[in-house]
Amino acid sequence: MIIAAQKNIEEIKEMIAPYEKILIVGCGACVSFCSAGGAREVDALAETIAAERKEEGRGVEIETATVPRQCSVKFVERIEKKTEQAETILSMGCGVGVQTIAKRFPQKRVLPALNTRFIGAREAEGVWTEMCMACGDCILWRTAGICPVARCAKGLINGPCGGSSNGRCEVSKDIPCAWQEIYHGLKRLNLLHYLKEETPRHKVFIHPDRVVRADLQQQQAT
Numbered sequence: 001m002i003i004a005a006q007k008n009i010e011e012i013k014e015m016i017a018p019y020e021k022i023l024i025v026g027c028g029a030c031v032s033f034c035s036a037g038g039a040r041e042v043d044a045l046a047e048t049i050a051a052e053r054k055e056e057g058r059g060v061e062i063e064t065a066t067v068p069r070q071c072s073v074k075f076v077e078r079i080e081k082k083t084e085q086a087e088t089i090l091s092m093g094c095g096v097g098v099q100t101i102a103k104r105f106p107q108k109r110v111l112p113a114l115n116t117r118f119i120g121a122r123e124a125e126g127v128w129t130e131m132c133m134a135c136g137d138c139i140l141w142r143t144a145g146i147c148p149v150a151r152c153a154k155g156l157i158n159g160p161c162g163g164s165s166n167g168r169c170e171v172s173k174d175i176p177c178a179w180q181e182i183y184h185g186l187k188r189l190n191l192l193h194y195l196k197e198e199t200p201r202h203k204v205f206i207h208p209d210r211v212v213r214a215d216l217q218q219q220q221a222t
């Protein structure tokens with residue numbers, strides 16, 4: 001699922017500063033499960049904003065709504081009535097949710113209350129691990145279901161860097177070496193031959209901040 005975290009209140013205050021009628025919209029899916037933008041967080045943020053405005057001596061009218069999924073326009077439709085009175089919409093969805101609302105209601109300014117962080121899975125209460133960077137060319141079938149793009153600190157797609165120690169990553173001892181896990185997974189499945197085959201470099205291109213398809217790069221270069 002998509003993991004997100006609420007922006008700090010100072011940034012939210014700056015974004016909403018020009019407005020006095022605010023509609024806060026939560027999402028009942030991913031960001032609700034990671035306790036960032038579900039109905040409970042919507043109520044909490046509404047209370048915080050009201051209290052902050054009171055302290056500033058400024059009025060504010062806050063309306064709230066939470067839809068099952070902000071990334072689906074059919075659910076976003078449900079807030080149409082509430083958007084009419086709002087000067088701005090403060091979305092507590094992921095970046096896709098914000099953009100879905102902005103596209104459906106182009107006459108309204110839509111503001112992001114969350115920072116969308118990554119695609120991950122829950123490890124324990126409040127602990128989420130990045131699992132996928134949406135590289136667009138999945139190689140999990142060659143890596144025992146463990147993603148080296150997202151989980152190897154160097155994003156290596158052709159085997160380990162050789163710097164791991166006791167199963168921990170060279171870059172940070174706090175995380176396991178993804179390639180060591182891949183090795184054990186392939187061994188368990190009797191698929192170690194994949195380690196001898198090169199995953200073509202054209203398949204996945206690692207950028208310092210993101211992963212892009214090499215063919216997209218080529219398009220940009222021509």
Ligand code: SF4
Binds near residue numbers: 133134136
């Ligand atoms: S290989 Fe690409 S698509 Fe597959 S899990 Fe990793 S980042 Fe996601």
Ligand code: SF4
Binds near residue numbers: 154156162177179
């Ligand atoms: S130690 Fe393992 S996880 Fe860390 S950068 Fe090297 S290969 Fe990747």
